[in-house]
Amino acid sequence: MNALVIFGCGAAGSLIIEVLRMMEYVEGDQAKLPTRYKSLLFWALRVLLAIAAGGLAVAYKIREPILAVNVGASAPLILRAFAQGVSDVARYTRPNPEAADPSTTK
DSSP states (O other), rough: HHHHHHHHHHHHHHHHHHHHHHHHHHHOOSSSGGGGGGGGHHHHHHHHHHHHHHHHHTTOOOHHHHHHHHHHHHHHHHHHHHHHHHHHHHHHHHHOOOOGGGGOOO
């Protein structure tokens, strides 16, 4: 499958989640959307997340459009896991100055 199609399906999967959230507000007791949906910053960040979702689908070498949609819909969870993993790795791989200097051993 063409990488551009997979990218588009991943991005669409991400945006579909936002449409579903909006529908919940409209169909729920509160027929009014939250103010964030009127914010240009929110939509700019949402588009960036959709681009990242499409990129993930391509990076995972997805070949089926429906799987790309799934990856796109899961992108926030995947990216949070990446971020958590990076912070964990940084925490555990920082050099310990006391361990490097034997004279500090008690």
